[in-house]
Amino acid sequence: MWNYEDIDAVNIEISSLCNSICAWCPRYENMSSVVNKQLTPQYIPVDKFKEWFPPEFVSRIKQWTYSGNYGDAGTNPDLVEIFKYTFKHNAETSVQLHTNGGMKTPSFWSELGELFSEREQRTVFFSIDGLEDTNHIYRRTVNWQKVMDNSDAYISNGGNAVWEFLTFKHNQHQIDQAKELAKSKGFSDINIKRPAGFEKGNMLIKDKDFNLLYEIEPVDESHISNGYPELKGRKAEDLDYASIASTIENHHTQEEGSIHCFSMRNGFEIHVTASGDIYPCCHFGHVSLYPREIQQIHKAQINHQFKDKKINLHHQPLKDILDVDPYNWVYNSWEKKSCLTCWGNCGVSKNKQSTMQRIYQKEGHIYGRS
Numbered sequence: 001m002w003n004y005e006d007i008d009a010v011n012i013e014i015s016s017l018c019n020s021i022c023a024w025c026p027r028y029e030n031m032s033s034v035v036n037k038q039l040t041p042q043y044i045p046v047d048k049f050k051e052w053f054p055p056e057f058v059s060r061i062k063q064w065t066y067s068g069n070y071g072d073a074g075t076n077p078d079l080v081e082i083f084k085y086t087f088k089h090n091a092e093t094s095v096q097l098h099t100n101g102g103m104k105t106p107s108f109w110s111e112l113g114e115l116f117s118e119r120e121q122r123t124v125f126f127s128i129d130g131l132e133d134t135n136h137i138y139r140r141t142v143n144w145q146k147v148m149d150n151s152d153a154y155i156s157n158g159g160n161a162v163w164e165f166l167t168f169k170h171n172q173h174q175i176d177q178a179k180e181l182a183k184s185k186g187f188s189d190i191n192i193k194r195p196a197g198f199e200k201g202n203m204l205i206k207d208k209d210f211n212l213l214y215e216i217e218p219v220d221e222s223h224i225s226n227g228y229p230e231l232k233g234r235k236a237e238d239l240d241y242a243s244i245a246s247t248i249e250n251h252h253t254q255e256e257g258s259i260h261c262f263s264m265r266n267g268f269e270i271h272v273t274a275s276g277d278i279y280p281c282c283h284f285g286h287v288s289l290y291p292r293e294i295q296q297i298h299k300a301q302i303n304h305q306f307k308d309k310k311i312n313l314h315h316q317p318l319k320d321i322l323d324v325d326p327y328n329w330v331y332n333s334w335e336k337k338s339c340l341t342c343w344g345n346c347g348v349s350k351n352k353q354s355t356m357q358r359i360y361q362k363e364g365h366i367y368g369r370s
Helices: 046-052 079-089 106-116 144-156 172-185 241-249 282-287 293-306 318-323 328-332 340-346 355-360
Strands: 009-012 063-066 094-099 122-127 160-166 189-193 203-206 212-216 269-272
Touching: 046 079, 079 106, 106 122, 106 144, 122 144, 144 160, 144 172, 160 172, 172 189, 241 293, 269 282, 282 293, 282 340, 293 340
Parallel strands: 009 063, 009 269, 063 094, 094 122, 122 160, 160 189
Antiparallel strands: 203 212
């Protein structure tokens, strides 16, 4: 179903580098400041981008989404050159860049604003979770004033900007003030979002030695997820997936509902990781190195299903990867609901709302393709 000729959207993690230590980010181990040992910090340089995505491919892509599971797109030093290459071969393509906005200088953001001002479908989503006294509680080490200076430079040079605001107990009282500030600064919109990451309780924020620093509380208990049974510290690599596959893959079979694949909502989207792996969507890329317990079974399933498949752009071109239909297991699992990642994020029933819709409040809003 993910055929090369049908791909019309790309979700890409252009960098796994980051200036922030966000609480729930899988870039860090157990909500500490220790970088996940399974992660190789890297970015996709412009020459490699051109090799992976030739003009013929770029010319037919309707949507590029620059977001990250492990890094922030704004840290890629070749970002402007990548955009210039993309727009040279497809000036009408839609681009959405997601960033915390706390890196680089106002001059960089001014240049990006000028470049994005040429088309209204080019947007930067600034993730700002509160005001000066609260933003850093979740987005650790991000300097509020730097974000304000950078977003001002981008907007004042014509760039379309959207403010994204994750709600927690510590910042929910600032929503109205943030809306007023966003309007005064020229943001075109502000998205109030529900965060993921409350796994069986509060977020427990730790230092480099895993000492508890503080806790982040959800707005209410409905934000807390309980996940799968306790694994008692075991990682995906410690599990004999073949021995538990039947039990795990039958877990949701009897539940009413269906899969509403977000990557296929208006066409066919693929996800590209900073290391060049190709997945059906960003959730597979998110789980691929996930360090915390609640998703280790998801990761074990993905490792099992893709262990013999060649899905990396460093080894072969995108067309060759997709021509052998490496994701047939994914879409063939939907009727049974046996793919944990698909059902967990895009499963919909009378009692279950899609994670994508729950986080972003209305389906497709974050990507602008609804």
